[in-house]
Amino acid sequence: TDSVSFCLSSVSSVTDSVSFCLSSVSSVTDSVSFCLSSVNSVTDFVSFCLSSVSSVTDSVSFCLSSVSSVTDSVSFCLSSVNSVTDSVSCVIWSLALWNSSLQVVNSSVH
DSSP states (O other): OOHHHHHHHHHHHHHHHHHHHHHHHHHHHHHHHHHHHHHHHHHHHHHHHHHHHHHHHHHHHHHHHHHHHHHHHHHHHHHHHHHHHHHHHHHHHHHHHHHHHHHHHHHHHH
């Protein structure tokens, strides 16, 4: 009876040891899973930060291109004004030349 009891207690001890080992493995697995999820969270956060920086960079680029477009438009308007001024000057010069020619013809006739 004592031997049987000892054997049973030994089996129980082995079972308890196996259970403890399994629970330890489970704890390690849980810890690894937690660490991996933490790494994923950090990675996601870094990705979010980088995408935010990219969005800001894109916004700045868009603003700069808009400023460039406005500058180009102003330059075009100024060049158009210059062209009109040049055209008016040309017309005035042509009228003056025509007037001089008329005076020469008029003086020749008289």
